[in-house]
Amino acid sequence: MSVELNYRITGDGPPLILLHGLFGSQDNLGGISRRLQDQWQIHALDQRNHGSSPHTDTMDYPSMADDVLAYMDARGLDKAAILGHSMGGKIAMQVALQAPERVERIIVADIAPVTYHPRHDAVLEGLNAVDLGAIRSRQDADKVLADYVEEPGVRQFLLKNLVRVADDERNDYPGPYRWRLNLPVIEQSYSKLAQAPEGDGPFEGPVLFIKGADSAYIQEKHRDEIRRLFPNADLRIISGTGHWLHAEKPDSFAALCRRFLAD
Numbered sequence: 320m321s322v323e324l325n326y327r328i329t330g331d332g333p334p335l336i337l338l339h340g341l342f343g344s345q346d347n348l349g350g351i352s353r354r355l356q357d358q359w360q361i362h363a364l365d366q367r368n369h370g371s372s373p374h375t376d377t378m379d380y381p382s383m384a385d386d387v388l389a390y391m392d393a394r395g396l397d398k399a400a401i402l403g404h405s406m407g408g409k410i411a412m413q414v415a416l417q418a419p420e421r422v423e424r425i426i427v428a429d430i431a432p433v434t435y436h437p438r439h440d441a442v443l444e445g446l447n448a449v450d451l452g453a454i455r456s457r458q459d460a461d462k463v464l465a466d467y468v469e470e471p472g473v474r475q476f477l478l479k480n481l482v483r484v485a486d487d488e489r490n491d492y493p494g495p496y497r498w499r500l501n502l503p504v505i506e507q508s509y510s511k512l513a514q515a516p517e518g519d520g521p522f523e524g525p526v527l528f529i530k531g532a533d534s535a536y537i538q539e540k541h542r543d544e545i546r547r548l549f550p551n552a553d554l555r556i557i558s559g560t561g562h563w564l565h566a567e568k569p570d571s572f573a574a575l576c577r578r579f580l581a582d
Contacts, residue, residue: 321382321389325371327363330356333423334399335580336387337363338407341439341512342477342500344370348404351565354573359580362399364390366410368501375501378508380516384413391421400580404428404565405536409516415526416518416548424525426576429534429562431541432548435513441467443506446477452493457481460496472563518548526552527579529572531564553579 327345329352337348345363352361365372367386375382387410391399400423403411408430415422445467449460460481464474480500484492505512526549530537537554545552555575560567 321385322367322373322375323393324367324373324386324390325365326390328360328394329353329363330359330361332359333580334394334396335359335361336391336399336401336411337361338387338401338403338410339364339366339369340403340405340407341505342369342442342480343404343407344479344499346370346479347476348402348565350569351402351573351576354569355576355580358577359400362390362394362396366407368504370499374504376504378504379511380409380413380514381417383410384417387414388418388421397421398423400424400426402426402428402576403430405430405562406512409512412522412548413516413518415522415524416516416520419522419524422522422524424527424580425522426527426529426579428529428572429531429536429564431528431537431545432515433541433544434515435536437509437513439509442473442477443502443509446498446500446502447506449481451496451498454494454496457496515544516548521548521550523551525579525582527575528552528554529564529575530554530556531560531562531567532556532558533560534562534564536562 339347345365367375401411408427411425415425445464449463454460468474481496482499484497557564557571565572
């Protein structure tokens with residue numbers, strides 16, 4: 320069953336739906352939204368169990384694709400372009416394979432339509448190690464997380480999910496902070512999130528894959544599967560970037576998106 324996703328609409332023009340990655344929220348693609356909203360109407364969504372969207376007991380790509388399609392129905396969008404990063408890219412691919420008639424074109428940022436080995440064990444372990452009843456500041460949480468996640472930038476990204484407990488929520492949480500992520504369900508659903516998108520046939524529309532040159536998420540060995548599912552796919556590589564390519568070189572990323580969307 321689909322859920323009603325939290326959203327933000329900016330700009331004016333043809334609709335473009337933005338889908339963030341795992342542990343993220345719609346804010347993660349805010350820089351790209353601001354660079355494209357002069358020509359497109361941007362619909363930035365929080366995925367289920369993320370951001371301010373509802374928490375659910377299930378989390379897989381067909382269900383998350385249903386959420387996007389339900390959002391389109393609610394907004395009166397018969398067809399739209401979709402841009403997704405990482406997990407959001409897999410959701411975009413799933414929507415295109417599941418309901419190709421609803422999709423104008425898709426942009427997939429640094430992810431392939433394949434099943435990946437677990438990559439977030441340390442992150443999940445670190446998030447679970449933060450004792451919400453004991454910490455009194457984000458710095459306290461960062462110190463705990465540092466034992467599991469070395470990169471300060473990644474910790475800063477993850478800690479955006481640590482929010483203050485509202486006055487009317489104090490009876491539900493042991494301390495002044497809570498995770499806005501549905502961490503237990505994300506953890507139990509992780510194997511499903513690692514899986515490839517699925518569909519009855521290929522998506523014949525235009526697809527742009529954008530890879531960070533220093534990232535290993537899209538590899539040469541994935542080429543055949545990309546071509547099988549997306550025969551009209553093109554690949555562009557942004558040098559000097561890793562998995563967070565849209566944040567590392569937002570102008571280059573947005574320029575590629577702009578050319579593809581206007582084609």
